[in-house]
Amino acid sequence: MSELGLPLSEQSLQQAHNGSREEVMRVFDEQHFGRHHAKRSVAQLEEELQKAYKNFILANEYKSSKLCEALYTRCEDKMDQLQVLRLPSMAKFNAGFLLCNRSFEEECVGPSKTIYEQRMKKMLGKSRSLFIKEYNHRLFNWLVAFSLVMVVMGRFVIKFILLEIGAWVLFIFLETYTRMFWSAESLYYNPGWHFIVAIWETLVYSPIIDLDRWAILIGVMLVILVLYWRCYGRRKHGGSWLLPLYRNHEGGSNRWRSD
Template sequence: MYVKKRGQLKELVASIIRPKIVQGKYLNGKEFVSFLEQILDALNKGEIPSTGSLVEVFNKGILERCLKLYSERMGKLRLPMPEQSLQDAHERSREEAMKAFEEQHFGRHHAKKSADQLDEEMKEVFKNVIMTNEYQSTRLCEALYTKCEDRMDQLQVLRLPTMAKFDAGLQQCNQSFEQECVGPSKANYEQRIMKMLGKSRSLFIKEYNQRLFNWLVAFSLVMVVIGRFIIKFILVEMAAWILFIFLETYTRMFWSAESLYYNPVWHFIVSAWETIVYSPILDLDRWAIPIACMAALGILYCRCYGRRKHGSQWLLPLYNHQKGGSNRPRSD
């Protein structure tokens, strides 16, 4: 009975199974075992796609799209910008990219690996953005620093020395730097520009009093000439002489001009000078020459026009020539 049933089972198995055909050749037992060993080796080496590898292939495409989304968001930033603002933008873009990945990924275990890979690649992109931000910040702050330095050099050589204009230019330069210089390089350049502005102001103050003294001496002499020969107003001439005598005699009496700078009279003169030379309405350092030319032309025109109108005087002195006389009186 057993033998009979065994024979029936063999016939059934033989009717069900089919020989393995590889490349058109039927395999026997040894060849089939060798074929199975090759398949197992290929599976172990990952040469034959498995369920996990197929999931990774699908997730790779999703990962690339999410990374592109992150890169586009970071690429729209206007650099340079403060470090904290850049960090906040990175966090927002990262959350958006990770959210998109969570909505589209396949699997769990393999998706976690892809998510970790996405996070690492976003960190690499963020490092490049940080380097770009540092470069742009350095470039911007360096340009502003150079601009302020040039401005300070211009203020050192004002035609009419005025502390008010120098301080206004210094304050404007400092405010412009504070508002426009942003990014990680700002702290470093803040120290540099404060040091540079301090040196420029010290140098200007050192030469300010001496230049102002020379200007006042020249101004007093010019006003003497104007009051005596042009407008012929004795009060102007006297005031100019008093100023000239004060400046010259004080320095002779006290040996040096530096001692003058601590005198209350000098402080009053400096205050009056600053008020006249520089104000929000008029900057004489810029308009002194045009105003002086216009005033000279106006005075000359008034004198010439007035004499022609009355007809009593000539523009230039004339002399009468007489044959017999040695004395030649000057004509009107």
């Protein structure tokens, strides 16, 4: 049994003990001499086997507890990280939730698994409830801020009128709805909100890209592109835009001419 890779389930450990005991008894039967001496030796051998088995039980419990505790702590840290995502995403939280649960079920073995399973269920349940509670509020605040940023971008930076109009529509919808129905909570049952959330989830987290992970890098790249376009792109391609941009008519040819 010294070659066993602990931790093991209690059933597997019991089976290993029974197999080892049978092997020891078979070897003993082949080598012992004398009936009286054999009976006393068998009793002593049984006692030694039980002591060894108890030691293995204690070692198995310790290693099982250590392994399950490490898995539990890892999942707890993962849930804490998912609570503070830069861009709140229910899809990403669910993916992390399922991954934690699956890894714990597969890797945690031994007598401590039952106890830690109960702790895991409580911890995951609390984490999920807290995330759902804060998810809509955080997403609402983020979308309000995002719409205002897009208004500024469309008005003063890119000067793209369709972007500004779309941002104003989003901002007015969010703010007007909450003013009309007194609270943001009522918004979360609106089909329009569900549509916005579906688009948000598709953009923020997918098998192709995790926007929360690359948000800072993408933001920096967009700022660089906007600055480049403002400084160089408009000089080079000033009159070739097909999109409805703001036009500056100051200094044009429509001045009153005097004789």
